[in-house]
Amino acid sequence: MELLLHYVWKHRMYSPTSLTTTDGRRVEILDPGQRNQGLGPDFMNAMIKIGGTTWLGNVEIHDKASDWHAHHHDKDPRYENVILHVCSIIDAQAITQKGNKLPQVRIEVPKAVSDNYRALLGEDVFPPCHDIIPHINKLTLHSWMTALQIERLEKKTEAINRWVELNDKSWEAAFFTALARGLGFGINSDAFEEWALHIRLLDVARHRDRPFQIEAIFMGQSGLLDIDCIPERYREQTLSDDYYQRLSSEYKFLAHKFRLTPMDGRKWKFQGTHPQNFPYIRLAQLVKLYCDNILNLSKMMECETIEEAHNLLKTRVTDYWQTHYTFGAESAKSEKNLSKSSLDILVLNATVPMLFAYGKFLRKQSLCDKALDFLEKIKGESNSIVKRWAECGLEVKTAGGSQALIQLNREYCAKKDCLRCRIGYEYLKRKETPTKD
Numbered sequence: 001m002e003l004l005l006h007y008v009w010k011h012r013m014y015s016p017t018s019l020t021t022t023d024g025r026r027v028e029i030l031d032p033g034q035r036n037q038g039l040g041p042d043f044m045n046a047m048i049k050i051g052g053t054t055w056l057g058n059v060e061i062h063d064k065a066s067d068w069h070a071h072h073h074d075k076d077p078r079y080e081n082v083i084l085h086v087c088s089i090i091d092a093q094a095i096t097q098k099g100n101k102l103p104q105v106r107i108e109v110p111k112a113v114s115d116n117y118r119a120l121l122g123e124d125v126f127p128p129c130h131d132i133i134p135h136i137n138k139l140t141l142h143s144w145m146t147a148l149q150i151e152r153l154e155k156k157t158e159a160i161n162r163w164v165e166l167n168d169k170s171w172e173a174a175f176f177t178a179l180a181r182g183l184g185f186g187i188n189s190d191a192f193e194e195w196a197l198h199i200r201l202l203d204v205a206r207h208r209d210r211p212f213q214i215e216a217i218f219m220g221q222s223g224l225l226d227i228d229c230i231p232e233r234y235r236e237q238t239l240s241d242d243y244y245q246r247l248s249s250e251y252k253f254l255a256h257k258f259r260l261t262p263m264d265g266r267k268w269k270f271q272g273t274h275p276q277n278f279p280y281i282r283l284a285q286l287v288k289l290y291c292d293n294i295l296n297l298s299k300m301m302e303c304e305t306i307e308e309a310h311n312l313l314k315t316r317v318t319d320y321w322q323t324h325y326t327f328g329a330e331s332a333k334s335e336k337n338l339s340k341s342s343l344d345i346l347v348l349n350a351t352v353p354m355l356f357a358y359g360k361f362l363r364k365q366s367l368c369d370k371a372l373d374f375l376e377k378i379k380g381e382s383n384s385i386v387k388r389w390a391e392c393g394l395e396v397k398t399a400g401g402s403q404a405l406i407q408l409n410r411e412y413c414a415k416k417d418c419l420r421c422r423i424g425y426e427y428l429k430r431k432e433t434p435t436k437d
Contacts, residue, residue, distance in 0.1 A: 001063070001109075004117055005061055005088055008113065010032055012029065013109075019107070021051075022104045025050050025103065026049075026051060027048065027050055030054065032059070033046030033047075033058065041058035042060055043060075044058050048084055050084070057083035059083065060073065060084075060086070060094075062086075063087065064089045067087075068085060073094070074095050074097060080096050080100075083103070085102045086105055087107075088108060089106070090106050120416075121416060121418075129424060130391075144421075145396075145401060148403075149401075149403055149404040153356045153372075155407070155411075156357070157360060160174050160353060163197070170201070171358060172297050175297040177196040178354050179286070180196035181349070182346045187272070188269055188282070198261070200260075203260075207254075211318055215284065216250035217254055219280075220248075220254070221260060222268070223262045224268060226262065226265050229264070230327075231270050237326070238326070243320050276336065280324075281321060284318045284320075288316055288318055292315070295312050309351050313338065313351075314343070315337070316337050322334060345381075347374060348374075348375070375398060375399050376400050378398065380398050380399055381402040383402075383406075385402075389405050
């Protein structure tokens with residue numbers, strides 16, 4: 001497999017003393033180069049000594065030398081600076097577009113590496129590398145977890161940058177989107193993100209001192225004032241509810257005034273959701289948070305502790321929803337405040353990524369460092385991914401650790417991308433593959 005050959009080259013898992021070109025010149029790898037993720041040669045800026053002469057350039061790797069021509073590299077000017085062609089089978093001469101014959105060297109994937117890789121891909125227990133975890137150096141694991149934590153923040157930064165662009169380069173609107181998505185608490189996060197992108201804050205701001213109109217816009221844009229989008233079991237009581245009728249009427253007026261188009265309300269999930277987490281309740285909390293005008297991006301950036309961030313995010317529902325979970329069905333009165341654990345999750349999924357993304361945008365390292373510090377101050381999440389890794393001996397206590405494990409699971413384990421994983425590297429390089437009992 002060519003990818004495994006790339007891996008062996010990158011990590012120098014070949015015998016360095018036996019490398020010679022097909023024409024008998026000794027090859028010494030001073031630097032294998034950097035893996036190229038784009039178009040062109042596989043490794044860039046390698047430094048290689050061939051027959052006593054040091055060359056600086058690119059390296060191309062194939063299973064078979066004839067793949068050079070099969071992939072049309074002989075007609076591609078991007079491959080003109082290749083200084084070495086590396087293959088497991090030499091069955092042809094590689095020639096560049098200008099007619100230069102490339103030096104070629106044969107390397108093999110060590111049997112132990114090949115066997116270990118097959119074992120990883122064939123293992124039906126998650127994670128497949130479970131048996132090696134207790135034997136990995138603690139510093140190695142810590143280093144990898146830190147890198148994964150940063151990777152996850154970088155991934156969230158990409159989403160935030162996209163929201164900035166979709167909101168006419170408004171970071172305030174992007175923060176609003178992050179908060180909304182965070183209040184989805186997983187089950188409705190995608191729906192809340194889409195909803196937030198249907199809210200034009202410049203229009204909404206005109207009515208900030210009138211919570212009923214803000215609620216009409218928020219509920220209306222969610223699609224949940226469309227009776228066909230309300231779960232069937234709640235429709236009859238909704239239609240007979242005076243507050244629902246008033247909101248619907250107000251939304252029709254505002255929708256015409258601002259040319260609003262609601263999202264598809266059928267995207268909201270009620271099934272398997274605790275009433276406290278119903279979309280109505282979370283939207284009403286957002287209305288209160290928005291109208292109280294105590295929270296904005298600059299204020300959140302000024303927070304120095306988790307407690308300060310909590311205080312900014314604390315909210316309750318508007319008056320009607322203190323005695324309702326759905327339209328038309330009265331319940332015991334409750335302000336429905338966000339719990340400490342919910343505030344932690346909101347800081348984790350909204351505040352921390354915004355601190356990191358905005359810090360990168362401003363080139364202000366202190367904000368990025370604060371984001372990482374907050375991750376270490378929040379208790380680790382408890383989910384199936386974290387529990388499975390704990391069973392292998394990789395336990396985490398902070399949100400930074402649990403976020404790293406989520407990144408590891410999504411971007412490496414789920415994709416069977418063991419060749420990019422440092423734990424996979426430790427597994428692949430061991431001399432023997434354990435046999436199953």
